[in-house]
Amino acid sequence: MRKPPPLAAVDPAAPPPNLAKRPGAVPIALQGLSKQFGTGVQALDTINFDIAGGEFISIVGPSGCGKSTLLRIVAGLVEPTTGACERARNATAAFVFQDAALLPWRTVSRNAELLMELEGVPAPERGSRAAEALKLVGLAGFERSYPHQLSGGMRMRLSLARALALRPDLMLLDEPLAAVDELTRDVLQEELSQLWQMAGFTALLVTHNVHEAVYLSNRVVVMSARPGRILKVIQVPFPFPRSPELRSTAAFAKLTGDVSAALRQRDHI
Amino acid sequence: MAQTISLPQAGARAKSALSTALPPILVALLALSFWYLLSITVYAGKGYLLPGPREVADAFVENGATIMAATLTTLKEAMLGYLTAIGLGVLIAAILSQSRVLERSFYPYAVLLQTVPVVAIAPLIVLWFGYNDLSVIVISLIISLFPIINNTLLGLRSTSRTLVELFAMHHTSRIISFWKLRLPGALPSMMAGLKISAGLSVIGAIVGEFIIGSGNSQGGLGVQIIFAQGRMYTALLFAEVICATLLGFVFFSVVSLLGHFLLRHWHESAAD
Numbered sequence A: 001m002r003k004p005p006p007l008a009a010v011d012p013a014a015p016p017p018n019l020a021k022r023p024g025a026v027p028i029a030l031q032g033l034s035k036q037f038g039t040g041v042q043a044l045d046t047i048n049f050d051i052a053g054g055e056f057i058s059i060v061g062p063s064g065c066g067k068s069t070l071l072r073i074v075a076g077l078v079e080p081t082t083g084a085c086e087r088a089r090n091a092t093a094a095f096v097f098q099d100a101a102l103l104p105w106r107t108v109s110r111n112a113e114l115l116m117e118l119e120g121v122p123a124p125e126r127g128s129r130a131a132e133a134l135k136l137v138g139l140a141g142f143e144r145s146y147p148h149q150l151s152g153g154m155r156m157r158l159s160l161a162r163a164l165a166l167r168p169d170l171m172l173l174d175e176p177l178a179a180v181d182e183l184t185r186d187v188l189q190e191e192l193s194q195l196w197q198m199a200g201f202t203a204l205l206v207t208h209n210v211h212e213a214v215y216l217s218n219r220v221v222v223m224s225a226r227p228g229r230i231l232k233v234i235q236v237p238f239p240f241p242r243s244p245e246l247r248s249t250a251a252f253a254k255l256t257g258d259v260s261a262a263l264r265q266r267d268h269i
Numbered sequence B: 001m002a003q004t005i006s007l008p009q010a011g012a013r014a015k016s017a018l019s020t021a022l023p024p025i026l027v028a029l030l031a032l033s034f035w036y037l038l039s040i041t042v043y044a045g046k047g048y049l050l051p052g053p054r055e056v057a058d059a060f061v062e063n064g065a066t067i068m069a070a071t072l073t074t075l076k077e078a079m080l081g082y083l084t085a086i087g088l089g090v091l092i093a094a095i096l097s098q099s100r101v102l103e104r105s106f107y108p109y110a111v112l113l114q115t116v117p118v119v120a121i122a123p124l125i126v127l128w129f130g131y132n133d134l135s136v137i138v139i140s141l142i143i144s145l146f147p148i149i150n151n152t153l154l155g156l157r158s159t160s161r162t163l164v165e166l167f168a169m170h171h172t173s174r175i176i177s178f179w180k181l182r183l184p185g186a187l188p189s190m191m192a193g194l195k196i197s198a199g200l201s202v203i204g205a206i207v208g209e210f211i212i213g214s215g216n217s218q219g220g221l222g223v224q225i226i227f228a229q230g231r232m233y234t235a236l237l238f239a240e241v242i243c244a245t246l247l248g249f250v251f252f253s254v255v256s257l258l259g260h261f262l263l264r265h266w267h268e269s270a271a272d
């Protein structure tokens, strides 16, 4: 069912070349990105980074360092002050926002259909794809509920299902699992990883959870406090599919330790 | 499975309905008794100043057909004014919400609608539209327009930024964004405006009728109230004022019910 890509990563600065062969997935090139808001806040400072098509990248960094801003620039929602974000314009991108961003007047299943609706997917297909995505995130049986009847974690899962149902080429995830309890988080991480391996989209995940970053990613980007700069890029060499047992291995602990150490480097006041 | 909240038992429900209905009923009974006492003591023999409940009830029965016809006339005028105000108000709010410049340029003039004394410009409106129910409808429209514009605009402006971004990411046109995001999101605020205007539209119709007088053959409650006053038939005047008040109340209730029906699934204002 799953086709894990063979691992061939050596140089942490460049993306693993074999990943670029995934069909449909979009490569992204961030070239000298800086962002200064009208308020004078400098959110990002000269971000240079290349992402291969189909790669799973996690971004970790202190609060307010510009992670969400970076995702918004990749999504095309915010214009960078200087530099550019190069990616295929016709690719379908889906954004899972930090707040679930649901339509409170729509039922769960109608929310799950929203992005497909906006992108012009025909109605009969929308229904089945939404149902499938809802099942994946464990929301089967709640199709007719309304968002206010769901818990915070369930709302986030709905937001995730809404994005998955679109079958995007690029998935931008802004702390999608932050509001979810630990058990559900483990399950969803597993699901997310499998979905990514199956569907082969390029994933850009912002998270505060170092274990999550390492477990899911090909590479972990560590950012500095504002203005956000890339402090370190850490290659995660474990092959996919990864099993939950990986989390308790020494090699895994070593890598999460590396990420934590890089995070501590400069962001303490 | 989706609905995990258990509903209160039918018995408990009936009990709570009784406990919410009982206090206002008691107040009504008290007020009626007080009114009756006043009419047989201080105002005894001065029925032209304060008729008793009994006289008012008699006036109701004797003039049933006239009151009924007048109420229907006023209802029709107020409803037409109100429905036009909804259409026009939502349209104006929708246009103003499209750009900050538009809103800043025209909003102050929308506020004038609220501050202009309707009673003072009513004669002018009669001059323009004639001594007929069209004038009444226009006055009702003017008085109910502003709360609708204001509240709808407020609702349209309060769309969450993240949702706007989400729609923008998927190349949604202005019209679709309006239809699928801004308008439904504005509904709770819009309904608040509609509720305020429901009562106002009846007031507007009655003010209009005062001004046009017996211009139209039948005449609504406003016209009949002036008639009753001229005849010093205070009991009938009371009956008609009660009818006008009830009309406004029914208007308000219907709109509240509609709002509840539209929002019951998702908005706190319609919870329970």
Ligand SMILES: Nc1ncnc2c1ncn2[C@@H]1O[C@H](COP(=O)(O)OP(=O)(O)OP(=O)(O)O)[C@@H](O)[C@H]1O
Residues within 6 Å of the ligand: A037, A038, A039, A041, A042, A043, A062, A063, A064, A065, A066, A067, A068, A069, A070, A098, A226
């Ligand atoms: N639209 C905006 N206008 C002005 N300043 C902004 C805007 N959006 C973000 N900022 C500022 O830019 C900085 C980075 O914000 P951003 O949301 O990207 O941080 P973040 O890394 O995602 O933080 P967190 O982990 O808390 O979500 C913050 O100081 C924020 O106040």
Ligand SMILES: [Mg+2]
Residues within 6 Å of the ligand: A067, A068, A069, A098, A174
């Ligand atoms: Mg953020």
